[in-house]
Amino acid sequence: MKLELRNVxxxxxxxxxxxxxxxxxxxxxxxxxxxxxxxxxxxxxNILYGLYSADEGEIVIDDRxxxxxxxGDAIAAGVGMxxxxxxxxxxxxxxxxxxxxxxxxxxxxxxxxxxxxRLELEGISRQYGLDIxxxxxxxxLPVGIQQRIEIIKVLFRDAEIIVFDEPTSVLTxxxxxxxxxxxxxxxxAGKGIIFITHxxxxxxxxxxxxxxxxxxxxxxxxxxxxATKEELAEMMVGRPVDLVVDKEPAQPGDVVLSVVDLVxxxxxxxxxxxxxxxxxxxxxxxxxxxxxxxGQTELVEALTGLTVPLSGRVILNGNDVTLASPRDLHENAxxxxxxxxxxxxxxxxxxVAENIVLDSYYAKPYSRGIxxxxxxxxxxxxxxxxxxxxxxxxxxxxxxxxxGGNQQKLIVAREFxxxxxxxxxxxxxxxxxxxxxxxxHSRIVEERDEGAAVLIVSSELEEILxxxxxxxVMYRGKIVAEVPGEEATASQLGLYMAGSAA
Amino acid sequence: MxxxxxxxxxAPEPDRPRWLxxxxxxxxxxxxxxxxxxxxxxxxxxxxxxxxxxxxGFGAVLPAYSALFQGAFVGWSSISETLLVATPxxxxxxxxxxGFQAGLFNIGAEGQMTIxxxxxxxxxxxxxxxxxxxxxxxxxxxxxLGGALWGFIPGVLRAKTGAHEVITTIMLNFIAxxxxxYMLKLPGIQKEGRFDPVSEDVLGSARYPRILGWLPxxxxxxxxxxxxxxxxxxxxLFIYWLLFKSTIGFEFRAVGANPSAAxxxxxxxxxxxxxxMSLAGGLSGMAGANETLGVLGRATPGFTxxxxxxxxxxxxxxxxxxxxxxxxAILFGALRAGGRAMQFQSDVGxxxxxxxxxxxxxxxxxxxxxxAIYGVKxxxxxxxxxxGWST
Numbered sequence: 001m002k003l004e005l006r007n008v009x010x011x012x013x014x015x016x017x018x019x020x021x022x023x024x025x026x027x028x029x030x031x032x033x034x035x036x037x038x039x040x041x042x043x044x045x046n047i048l049y050g051l052y053s054a055d056e057g058e059i060v061i062d063d064r065x066x067x068x069x070x071x072g073d074a075i076a077a078g079v080g081m082x083x084x085x086x087x088x089x090x091x092x093x094x095x096x097x098x099x100x101x102x103x104x105x106x107x108x109x110x111x112x113x114x115x116x117x118r119l120e121l122e123g124i125s126r127q128y129g130l131d132i133x134x135x136x137x138x139x140x141l142p143v144g145i146q147q148r149i150e151i152i153k154v155l156f157r158d159a160e161i162i163v164f165d166e167p168t169s170v171l172t173x174x175x176x177x178x179x180x181x182x183x184x185x186x187x188x189a190g191k192g193i194i195f196i197t198h199x200x201x202x203x204x205x206x207x208x209x210x211x212x213x214x215x216x217x218x219x220x221x222x223x224x225x226x227a228t229k230e231e232l233a234e235m236m237v238g239r240p241v242d243l244v245v246d247k248e249p250a251q252p253g254d255v256v257l258s259v260v261d262l263v264x265x266x267x268x269x270x271x272x273x274x275x276x277x278x279x280x281x282x283x284x285x286x287x288x289x290x291x292x293x294x295g296q297t298e299l300v301e302a303l304t305g306l307t308v309p310l311s312g313r314v315i316l317n318g319n320d321v322t323l324a325s326p327r328d329l330h331e332n333a334x335x336x337x338x339x340x341x342x343x344x345x346x347x348x349x350x351x352v353a354e355n356i357v358l359d360s361y362y363a364k365p366y367s368r369g370i371x372x373x374x375x376x377x378x379x380x381x382x383x384x385x386x387x388x389x390x391x392x393x394x395x396x397x398x399x400x401x402x403x404g405g406n407q408q409k410l411i412v413a414r415e416f417x418x419x420x421x422x423x424x425x426x427x428x429x430x431x432x433x434x435x436x437x438x439x440x441h442s443r444i445v446e447e448r449d450e451g452a453a454v455l456i457v458s459s460e461l462e463e464i465l466x467x468x469x470x471x472x473v474m475y476r477g478k479i480v481a482e483v484p485g486e487e488a489t490a491s492q493l494g495l496y497m498a499g500s501a502a
Numbered sequence: 503m504x505x506x507x508x509x510x511x512x513a514p515e516p517d518r519p520r521w522l523x524x525x526x527x528x529x530x531x532x533x534x535x536x537x538x539x540x541x542x543x544x545x546x547x548x549x550x551x552x553x554x555x556x557x558x559g560f561g562a563v564l565p566a567y568s569a570l571f572q573g574a575f576v577g578w579s580s581i582s583e584t585l586l587v588a589t590p591x592x593x594x595x596x597x598x599x600x601g602f603q604a605g606l607f608n609i610g611a612e613g614q615m616t617i618x619x620x621x622x623x624x625x626x627x628x629x630x631x632x633x634x635x636x637x638x639x640x641x642x643x644x645x646x647l648g649g650a651l652w653g654f655i656p657g658v659l660r661a662k663t664g665a666h667e668v669i670t671t672i673m674l675n676f677i678a679x680x681x682x683x684y685m686l687k688l689p690g691i692q693k694e695g696r697f698d699p700v701s702e703d704v705l706g707s708a709r710y711p712r713i714l715g716w717l718p719x720x721x722x723x724x725x726x727x728x729x730x731x732x733x734x735x736x737x738x739l740f741i742y743w744l745l746f747k748s749t750i751g752f753e754f755r756a757v758g759a760n761p762s763a764a765x766x767x768x769x770x771x772x773x774x775x776x777x778x779m780s781l782a783g784g785l786s787g788m789a790g791a792n793e794t795l796g797v798l799g800r801a802t803p804g805f806t807x808x809x810x811x812x813x814x815x816x817x818x819x820x821x822x823x824x825x826x827x828x829x830x831a832i833l834f835g836a837l838r839a840g841g842r843a844m845q846f847q848s849d850v851g852x853x854x855x856x857x858x859x860x861x862x863x864x865x866x867x868x869x870x871x872x873x874a875i876y877g878v879k880x881x882x883x884x885x886x887x888x889x890g891w892s893t
Contacts, residue, residue: 306765327768336766344762350755358756358767362749370748
């Protein structure tokens with residue numbers, strides 16, 4: 001089967017999301033579609049999957065023009081999609097999820113025939129080496145396995161062309177290896193694959209051909225056997241990008257943050273942080289590596305005053321701040337870049353200035369008594385917009401209208417513009433464009449060089465390796481390894497992260 | 503979205519005069535804020551007309567609507583009645599609106615009005631020989647405190663235990679109604695010599711004075727509009743300032759828009775929720791006091807007359823903005839005052855007004871429907887007006 005997008009254009013009010021895009025994929029090959037967040041990858045795939053209709057251009061399958069009115073048409077034509085955010089019913093079994101919408105039925109009254117479905121599912125699972133228990137309940141399964149269910153769903157519907165939308169964003173390094181094997185297996189079996197990603201390493205690893213999308217346009221194709229990361233990054237961003245963070249060796253000073261025997265429970269009262277101790281010194285960047293969900297979130301919440309730890313102590317510059325509130329910490333020069341910028345870092349319905357003063361609105365010079373000085377707040381916001389290169393027409397625009405990278409820069413501006421002694425940055429560059437990543441990384445290093453103690457928590461190994469002077473690996477709530485930054489390798493950290501070498 | 507496109511889309515118009523920016527900020531989506539509500543009102547009136555046609559025939563529409571309009575706006579007496587009805591609606595509407603601004607659904611305006619009206623009456627009739635400049639404010643403050651208590655309770659329950667304010671405020675409404683009925687039979691509150699549940703009369707020194715008696719028109723001394731209307735307008739201004747120009751309002755709105763971000767920013771969500779609910783209760787209490795100290799001069803069972811529920815509707819119509827609430831309250835006041843005239847002068851009953859009000863809210867709650875009917879394009883898509891149960 002051969003799938004072509006010809007001259008596809010999609011406009012939204014004020015935006016051209018896709019601009020005359022041509023794309024071809026055939027059975028038995030993997031097309032890597034590379035582009036930054038906001039480049040138009042998702043829109044393009046939604047057109048292909050029948051969720052949007054193109055304003056111009058056509059979709060051609062085996063030289064016949066097709067018209068998809070909805071995902072149903074796309075599925076019927078043999079196009080399948082493995083979504084970035086899984087579309088599974090948590091309380092259903094694997095089998096029930098797979099058949100949802102295409103339930104095989106039994107005569108005479110059309111009762112659901114799950115036995116039949118289960119046999120077919122087992123067949124698919126064997127054929128592609130997807131190793132899965134059809135009777136398991138989805139909510140009990142790890143993320144990597146849930147993704148396999150999505151793949152089985154697509155195969156169950158006889159897809160010939162399969163789109164993977166950022167499939168690795170939620171996976172551990174080991175699971176990423178497995179998904180590469182699965183994708184290659186599907187290719188061997190004659191499926192055509194579109195692999196969407198913004199990660200350069202992945203696309204070089206897995207793709208047979210690479211197409212790069214920038215601002216809605218295909219700006220070039222590349223051959224993964226000859227292309228380098230630098231070339232791809234330049235195509236993707238539109239200018240040369242410095243992929244390596246320039247930094248001098250750290251000059252660690254006094255201990256700024258000291259965590260002693262910290263135990264934190266999560267909302268379900270499970271022990272999420274299990275007896276953790278470490279120190280961060282002035283002028284050094286400590287990175288905490290680990291697969292998401294191993295206690296990093298709870299650790300950061302406890303350090304930033306958002307949760308009260310069960311036991312243990314947090315000491316900041318010699319003072320016990322175990323029970324300090326977020327505001328106490330703020331006043332003690334702690335900067336916090338939260339894990340999820342849209343959930344807790346910003347108020348998307350508030351404008352840029354309101355977000356800039358989110359944690360300092362209550363004091364001079366932003367307010368006097370209870371009277372806010374919005375003129376001053378906007379003036380201050382305008383300065384930061386300039387200084388931190390936040391791309392927004394003005395400080396009156398809602399934060400929700402900014403791109404992800406600019407939202408993150410807004411948070412960085414808010415937190416770094418003050419005098420900072422300790423920076424706690426959680427997933428500081430998740431899901432943002434390469435240009436903004438480069439910028440935020442250099443800012444963090446700058447803060448370190450000015451004497452701040454920096455704690456970075458990230459599930460992106462590359463980020464930890466690029467930034468950290470010292471790396472701690474967290475697994476199941478414990479610090480299982482400490483490695484000096486310059487000696488660490490991805491494969492070694494990957495093993496620690498999986499808990500195997502601990 | 504790419505950076506370039508945002509610049510194009512969001513760029514404010516150049517050379518906008520400062521005063522225009524102040525009263526009509528370019529960041530506001532006027533289609534959503536003004537056009538949709540107006541179209542909702544229009545649609546409701548059209549369907550109302552259809553109902554009149556179905557029940558009373560074609561000929562009834564014009565007389566009915568003309569009586570409605572005249573009864574609402576034509577002549578001093580109509581205007582006085584419209585604004586008189588609008589007064590408690592403004593206060594109760596502000597009460598619901600501040601709740602919405604903080605992400606809370608205050609269905610308890612009725613109960614808060616009931617308690618506030620009652621406490622105001624008690625102060626209003628029991629302290630004798632005081633000048634009006636002291637007695638009236640004292641009675642109003644008693645009303646505010648009574649209502650605030652009735653808002654404080656669900657606030658604490660929500661903030662400390664997570665009990666949803668929709669449930670607790672509805673239940674507190676019933677408790678308030680029955681408390682009023684009980685209190686009105688107590689000696690010392692019940693009017694001497696009466697067997698039905700009616701309170702003592704509020705002393706003259708605690709009554710809202712009428713404000714249109716000076717007009718050089720016939721029957722000016724009969725115009726019932728009282729000082730409460732001016733007080734309500736002043737409260738709307740104050741609430742506007744509080745919400746948008748003060749740190750307290752910033753906290754309330756931050757908690758409403760994103761509680762986790764508010765917490766991250768060092769705002770106490772517990773304090774904000776209790777504070778907002780108490781403020782909302784106080785505003786409703788003022789609305790109750792307005793009824794007992796103004797129009798009625800005493801408390802009677804059910805004196806709130808569903809105003810607390812109409813307040814929810816008009817807070818939605820006014821998009822939870824104090825300015826919108828005032829305009830919506832005047833609209834609802836006009837419908838009520840005009841509806842009475844319509845009832846007298848034509849065959850169409852005042853129940854139609856209830857239908858029209860309900861229809862307005864249906865259209866407001868489904869802005870996409872209005873967009874589809876009238877082909878209004880652009881603007882922000884906005885589905886939900888309030889947050890759900892589970893939050």
